[in-house]
Amino acid sequence: MAGPEYQAVFLDGAVSLHTCYLKYGKLGQGVLAQVSTSPVKWQKIQFRYLPCRATLILSNNGFMWIYQTPEQKDKEAEGFVTNVEPVPLPDQEVISCLRNCIMALVAQKLMLYDTSMLHCYKASLPHQIKDLLKPEVEEIVLQTQQRLLELER
Structure with a gap:
């Protein structure tokens, strides 16, 4: 199963993505984060449902x-919804918060994947969302x- 691929960003901020399957539908009600490709850990499955009620679509580019995890994520929607x-x-x-966590992880050159983003999200909860990108919150x-090092042991 191939994940979505970025095609273009338009002047109005709209993003064109391509998928091989119609079941993915039309993306909406979310945030696009762009980083260099090097910190993105390659994974076969690009859709990640996080327990904080958010879904990440990770692209290798x-x-x-x-975006917000749909209530009925188990049902595969056919066509564009x-x-x-x-x-x-x-x-x-x-x-x-997840978007700012991604930017903070990239700034410190950590790999981006579901586990790193989830741990960063949990560590960020005591802080204001707007403060997550400040250097003094690199903790x-x-x-x-x-x-992540503890999990590797």
Whole structure:
């Protein structure tokens, strides 16, 4: 199963992605994060459902889509589905926090994959979302790095 591939970013901020399957539908109600391709850990399955009610689509070309996990993720939607319901504020905060965690991990040259992002998210909870990109909050990245090293042992 191939994951989505980035095609273009338009002047209005819209993003064109390509998939081999219609079941993935149309992306909406989320945030695009762009990083260099080097920190993205290659994985066969590109969709990652995190327990914080967010889903990550990791692309090997450095583009990542973060969105609220659908209530019925087990059902495979056929065709293009557009969800126009407003994203609840708590889910917006989770999405924003994950985006800032990605940027913080990249700044410290840590590999990006579901486990590293989840540990960074957990370490970031005591902080304000807007503060996660400040140099003085690099402790969340250090905590993430330490947790990943513990898991390797």
